[in-house]
Amino acid sequence: MLITVICVIIFVFIVLPKIINQNEKEGATIKNSKTLIVYYSRTGITKAVAELIQEKVGGDLVQIETKESRPTDYRMEVEQNAQEQESATLPELKTIITNFENYDRIFIGAPTWNMALPQAVVSFLNSYNFEKKTVIPFNTNGGYGPGSTFRR
Numbered sequence: 338m339l340i341t342v343i344c345v346i347i348f349v350f351i352v353l354p355k356i357i358n359q360n361e362k363e364g365a366t367i368k369n370s371k372t373l374i375v376y377y378s379r380t381g382i383t384k385a386v387a388e389l390i391q392e393k394v395g396g397d398l399v400q401i402e403t404k405e406s407r408p409t410d411y412r413m414e415v416e417q418n419a420q421e422q423e424s425a426t427l428p429e430l431k432t433i434i435t436n437f438e439n440y441d442r443i444f445i446g447a448p449t450w451n452m453a454l455p456q457a458v459v460s461f462l463n464s465y466n467f468e469k470k471t472v473i474p475f476n477t478n479g480g481y482g483p484g485s486t487f488r489r
């Protein structure tokens with residue numbers, strides 16, 4: 338009985354305050370970290386996931402957009418994308434993140450295109466220095482799986 342009482346006292350007055358303090362510190366770190374959520378999205382599915390992430394963790398939401406507009410016709414986009422992937426063409430981006438160095442946590446969302454990453458997202462990855470940043474990739478796809486999207 339006495340041992341149980343001593344254990345409860347130790348837990349309540351020594352262990353619990355430490356746990357609470359630690360959790361508060363971690364919460365503060367997450368809140369203070371500058372978060373960027375970037376996404377590429379043709380039909381809005383990856384955009385919807387990006388918005389959910391923003392709702393949960395906060396941060397700035399930015400859409401990756403190309404300088405030249407993309408085909409609206411699905412078949413034409415499939416064809417253009419396949420050509421760009423085959424020739425490793427990097428589309429120029431309209432989206433420029435001028436304060437990129439201010440972010441330390443970056444979510445990057447992309448749909449799978451032709452079992453790989455759309456070349457516009459490759460352009461984005463090539464445009465910035467991700468050293469010392471925490472990068473969290475996320476993906477949507479039509480059900481064939483992400484292919485090489487995450488590896489890339």
Ligand SMILES: Cc1cc2nc3c(=O)[nH]c(=O)nc-3n(C[C@H](O)[C@H](O)[C@H](O)COP(=O)(O)O)c2cc1C
Binds near residue numbers: 384418450
């Ligand atoms: C050009 C193109 C190629 C695609 N290739 C694939 C594929 O290889 N595998 C797959 O599962 N889905 C593929 N999809 C479907 C998209 O990955 C899927 O619909 C995705 O959720 C769309 O996201 P978004 O609405 O953000 O553009 C392709 C879609 C397009 C437009």
